[in-house]
Amino acid sequence: MTVIYVIDGSEVTGLERFWEVVGEAVNGRGGYFGRNLDAFADCLSGGMGTPDDADFVIEWRDHAAAARALGHEETARHLRRTLDRAHATGRERVRAELAEALAGRGPTLFDQLVQIITERTAPGTLRLR
Template sequence: MTVTYVIEGSEVTGLERFWQVIGEAVNGPGGYFGRNFDAFADCLGGGMGTPDDGDFVFEWRDHSLSAQALGHEETARYLRQSLSRVHPTNRPAVQRRLDDALAGRGPTLFDLLVDALTSGTAPGTLRLM
């Protein structure tokens, strides 16, 4: 039997709130399902609340509201924070991504999350509504 996890897009006001919303969707109030992209990918791999057989879907309701909240402005904020923490050899690449986000170009956090959800799970696992 397929388990459906609902992501309420209207509750996603930024990246930190996304981590809370998806954690609670999968594991209940206060639940955890990653707090960064690497941890999120690990959680999508199984064993962190989703069925071991992989028979689950994420239904992302009002995803257009999330897309706005996780757009270029939030992407730039995230990259600005990341810039000081990344290895010095990665700073030029992160700076280019930041420059693109500030100019309204390139993938957004929403795009990256959708990519993680579609590439890290079985086909059809993500339903954008």
């Protein structure tokens, strides 16, 4: 049996809200499914709500709304916070990514989330609607 997790993109207003929406989609009200990109990737590998022994689909409805909310502006906001906590060896890379985001270029948070899902799950798991 295939389990379908529905992410309502119209409810995504930024990265923090995405964590809430995906957590509830997978694990119910107040559920957890990552609070940063690395934790999200780990959760997709199983054991944090996704079935270990069953197929699952992530159906991301109204993904265009989420793509707007997780666009370059939100990406820049996230990178500013990341820069404050970044190890000295990674700060230059974060600064470069921040400059790109501020210029409206480079991958957005939405792009990164889609990439994580497609890399960590079986082909066809992500359905953008």
